[in-house]
Amino acid sequence: MTKNLARISTTSATELLFRIAVEKAIGRPPGRTDGDLLPAAQGFCELLKDAVVTTLLVEEDAPTRSEYDPSPARSPEWACQLLESLYCLEVPPETMESVVAHLLAKPRLHDMGKTMLPAIEPLFEWLGAERAKDAPWFVKLCLGCLAELREEVCVKPREPRNWAMPVTCVCSCKRCQELVKLCLDPARAYLLMEEVTEDEEAHLRDSVQRYNLPISPEERDGQTDLEWTKAGSDKFPDQSELRGAIWDQRKLAMKAKKLRDNRALIRNMLGDLLGEGLNSTRGV
Ligand SMILES: [Zn+2]
Structure with a gap:
């Protein structure tokens, strides 16, 4: 049987x-x-x-x-x-x-x-x-x-990763301060900077290197926007840990x-x- x-x-x-x-x-x-x-x-x-x-x-x-x-x-x-x-x-x-x-x-x-x-x-x-x-x-x-x-x-539930990265204050120009703000933000790991000229990009790259900022720009292939990501993050992780943690709590x-x-x-x-x-x- x-x-x-x-x-x-x-x-x-x-x-x-x-x-x-x-x-x-x-x-x-x-x-x-x-x-x-x-x-x-x-x-x-x-x-x-x-x-x-x-x-x-x-x-x-x-x-x-x-x-x-x-x-x-x-x-x-x-x-x-x-x-x-x-x-x-x-x-x-x-x-x-x-x-x-x-x-x-x-x-x-x-x-x-x-x-x-x-x-x-x-x-x-x-x-x-x-x-x-x-x-x-x-x-x-x-x-x-x-x-x-x-x-x-x-x-x-998983804790959201703290993305805050202490930096010593760099140049006081508006663009550099945007980067400092990104570094200090505990939830953000990505920044889209609009309408960046080539001179500005060169200045920002110089600041990043000079002050050892834990961020890097994406290659922009002729685009006017410039994307920045924090070291150790994936390509588009902005607030993803936070969203993930909220989703976990909800589940x-x-x-x-x-x-x-x-x-x-x-x-x-x-x-x-x-x-x-x-x-x-x-x-x-
Ligand atoms: Zn600056």
């Missing part, structure tokens, strides 16, 4: 299992009870279930590719079909927990935001509050998701909100059952 299963994807095998085990309700409730199944189908279902579990538990996570590649994450519907099928077929509790642990440990295939979190609520509704609370695998799933969300908000705030929302959701589902696990997330 496992050998044959290799020819169809785990996703298709799970869906097939679900169609028989849950929709035709050969297992325990809450599967529907309007099935009209051939007796042989039950045996087939048992074999298929074993094959799905065996294949799943040895499965590697999808390789990490470029962040621009489409996500390999499975759907929350798939996660629900899998867990509902195994539950209906009365898979032993320890196997259920192993399957949940496996899903959580393979985050590319079972992405927290795309696969796992969106599966929690439908699973809870399908199980019903009492069964959900009595199912250690479901509790494990909820706690595992919360732990992952907590980890995401424990990341320290972190969004993750903290996601944690709070999901913690509230799970607390509503499982109540006091998770008191300790949930309290440890206090302060976020």
